[in-house]
Amino acid sequence: MSADPGKPRGVLRPAFERGAFEHRREAPSAPLRALVEHYWYVSWDMRGLPAQRQETLPHPNVQMVFEAGAGRIYGVQTERFVRLLEGRDQVFGVKFRAGGFYPFLGAPVSTLADRALPVDEVFGAGAATLAGRILGAADMAARVAIAEDFLLARLPAVDSEVARVGALVAAIAADHGVTAVAQLTAGAGLDKRALQRLFQKYVGIGPKWVIQRYRLHEAVARVQEGGVVAWTELALALGYFDQAHFIRDFRRLVGSTPSEYARSLA
Numbered sequence: 464m465s466a467d468p469g470k471p472r473g474v475l476r477p478a479f480e481r482g483a484f485e486h487r488r489e490a491p492s493a494p495l496r497a498l499v500e501h502y503w504y505v506s507w508d509m510r511g512l513p514a515q516r517q518e519t520l521p522h523p524n525v526q527m528v529f530e531a532g533a534g535r536i537y538g539v540q541t542e543r544f545v546r547l548l549e550g551r552d553q554v555f556g557v558k559f560r561a562g563g564f565y566p567f568l569g570a571p572v573s574t575l576a577d578r579a580l581p582v583d584e585v586f587g588a589g590a591a592t593l594a595g596r597i598l599g600a601a602d603m604a605a606r607v608a609i610a611e612d613f614l615l616a617r618l619p620a621v622d623s624e625v626a627r628v629g630a631l632v633a634a635i636a637a638d639h640g641v642t643a644v645a646q647l648t649a650g651a652g653l654d655k656r657a658l659q660r661l662f663q664k665y666v667g668i669g670p671k672w673v674i675q676r677y678r679l680h681e682a683v684a685r686v687q688e689g690g691v692v693a694w695t696e697l698a699l700a701l702g703y704f705d706q707a708h709f710i711r712d713f714r715r716l717v718g719s720t721p722s723e724y725a726r727s728l729a
Contacts, residue, residue: 468501472680473520475543475717475724477687482515483508484548489607495614497625498563500524502607506553514549520680520716523632523666523673525564525572527557527582534582534594536564538575539667543716555597555606557614561673562628562665566619572667586617627651628665635670636677642702644670678702679716682709686725694721 468488485506491499509515521544526537530552565572568585582590593613600606631651635641644655647670651658662670678701685692698709714720719727 471503472684473522475518475520475683476516479515481509482512482548487603489603492611494618495611497621497629498560498566498619499614500558500560500563502603502610503556503558504553504603504606505556506551507548508551509549510551514547517546517548518718519544519546520683521676522558523561523668523676525559525568525575525667527559528554529556529582529594529597530554532594532598534590534597535579536575536582536585537579538572538577541577541668541672543718553598555610557610560625560629561632562625564667565665566622566625567617569619571664573663576667586613589613624661624665628661631662631670632666632673635673636680639678639681639700641674642678644674674702675712676716679713682713682721683717683724686721687728689728692721692725 468490471486471488474486483506485504487504489502489504490496491501521540521542523539525539528535528537559567562572568575582593590613593609597606597609600609631647634650635647641647644658648655648658651661653661659669662668662673666673682697682701685697694709695706698706701709703709703712710720713724717724
């Protein structure tokens with residue numbers, strides 16, 4: 464593996480005061496890089512300690528997740544993911560690139576929105592033992608190797624639209640100045656309705672949702688950096704008409720206002 468998967472974004476509690484918590488990520492090999500963003504692994508040991516709440520903001524990605532001896536495919540989740548970590552456990556996941564799961568699914572990814580399916584419903588009976596083999600592996604390299612072999616054996620035909628959609632989503636994530644769907648249409652060579660259909664088919668959610676979520680990811684990252692944040696300036700920079708609308712959307716997704724969230728991290 465060569466490409467750096469970068470730092471995780473959208474994890475609302477980056478660290479715990481007590482207990483053991485590990486979060487690792489690994490980039491895919493070259494043949495899968497157009498379809499898979501990265502592999503991830505989380506383990507924790509909270510034995511003898513109170514359970515701790517972990518929350519993650521949604522991304523415009525399909526995930527294949529293995530835990531407790533079972534594997535499930537999660538479509539784009541529109542609300543934050545909340546998990547109570549207790550005892551000792553582990554989870555391994557494959558985060559597909561935005562648009563990268565469509566060639567495996569062969570159907571509009573929007574059909575998976577806010578849903579989870581057993582892995583074998585998508586990949587067939589050969590996936591039945593995959594969770595046990597991955598979670599029983601000795602280390603991260605071995606887990607990734609098993610997942611890679613599984614996906615490479617089922618590598619779909621090249622679909623040029625995957626790269627097109629992936630580039631559009633990457634542009635939204637990288638350019639904080641992209642705050643409206645109209646800013647994408649010219650570069651994509653599509654009108655607004657065609658762009659929306661493309662996103663629903665390949666990403667599983669509309670472009671407006673993707674823009675709003677990445678702007679709120681950026682707001683959370685700014686708060687996590689520490690220091691004083693000028694909320695009105697940040698709201699305007701993220702494309703909001705005023706601070707009140709920004710605070711409303713932030714609270715709806717994160718569960719607290721920006722200032723409350725900042726205080727919770729202090």
